[in-house]
Amino acid sequence: MAIEKIHTENLFLHYSSKMALNNISISIPEKKITAFIGPSGCGKSTFLRSLNRMNDLIDGVKIEGKIFIDHINIYDKNIDVVTLRKKVGMVFQKSNPFAKSIFENVAYGPRINGINDKKHLDEIVETALINAAIWDEVKDRLGDSALALSGGQQQRLCIARTLAVNPEIVLMDEPASALDPLSTSKIEELIVELKEKYTIVIVTHNMQQAARISDLTAFFYLGELIEFDKTKKIFTNPEKKQTEDYITGRFG
């Protein structure tokens, strides 16, 4: 039995006008890839954002229930959000490198953690870029602007930037949805490699992608968690009719 990393209990989330998450209870294991699938607007991104408390930035969000990471309730009053976000990194749907050099993008996280020693930074940046499978492509031009990279490279750079902070969990919100097939398969390979060291939660609207790379799959529908199981089971023999309808393409 795998070790539990993330655990939610009766999680409800309301935006000012409407409910987005309805009673979500889930247990996500360590060092596995867990995929969230479901039709657009069903709350996948919302749920992902509540795991590193990025929803705190949105006005009017109300959360009830509990989210535990390593058995600590991250919505407890004495939790420091900044520390939480260092532990739970996030890669966004649209790649969002800073208008800085490739090096400075990756060094950003370590620097805000007070690491300024050039040699130490060099090491961290190199390791992160290697782990994000982009080192060979950028090692000769670390000083160039990150904005000059292609879309796929930018996204891998953003992954490297996240890894440089040394998180335990990496949340990814449709990280390949804006990319061409070649970049997508590179990112997919990368994600599979990353699960050796990190717990990965990935939102995808691409069911083949979920089937290809994830160990577990959660199907969301209208703010509810309909079914959560081994990916193989979800895609071959789901328990719920709604899940079956969705994965066979009958709606969504």
Add this chain to the structure above:
Amino acid sequence: MIRSFKNNIKGILIEGLTLSSALLIIAIVVVMVTVIVIGGKDQISWEFLTSFPEDGMTKGGIFPAIYGTALLVILMSVAAVPFGTITAIYLTEYAKENSVIAKTIRFAVRTLAVIPSIIYGLFGLGFFIKFVGTQMDNTFMGGELKWGQPNILWASLTMALLTLPVVIVSVEEALKTVPNDLRAASLALGATKWQTIWKVVLPGSISGIMTGTILAVSRGAGEVAPILFTGVAYYVATLPASLSDQFMVLGYHIYVMTTQSANVDQTMPIQFGTTLVLLMLTFILNISAIVLRYRIRKKKSN
């Protein structure tokens, strides 16, 4: 249908009227600039720009007025730019868009922007000189008069108040061009809000802050009313060396030369020369602000 002759004539008349008033504007600008350039161009020389007035200001140069103007706008910027930037940061990064406090600040900024500049002068006199200055004299100088009178510090601070809205609005506009995606990226990496502002938002808004500064400087360089009671002098034989000194300024020098001079006709070339210098100064400043702002807008639309 054939348009009636009467209507035709009416149409032509109206178009002609609107066109001529538009042309009149061009004509006014052309005449103004031409007169100033023709009148002033022969006066401008290295000598004129770098020497002191002579013979009761009927001869010589305008160096103290140039120096005073520069010092005034520098001190003014040192006060207005950080203060305005911090206010803009509060408005865009901290205040909720429709909160009472944000609306009140915006209302206050708009009000500041429409207050006639002479009223700033009166405020500076009442607040900085009579109140702050006198208090300082009583506290630090044992009642001896030093700060409770017009000087370049009070003039600069008064001018800073006048130009504050310009800074706030420009910086706010620039801060808003920084995509929220980048703020989210920084926060998701475990940066604090302030680290995000300092390392991502402000570096992305540098050109806006510069635009604001330049516009403020160009406004401050041309205004006379706010410093009339707070520090500008008719004539001072030495350059201001301390914050408690009075100073000369281009705009006021023009006024002095045209109305208070011992011999207005004789000093005509100096008046034109000074006017041309002031005109070129504000012109250059405004052009650079426009260029910068254009670049920001282009970046925003990308």
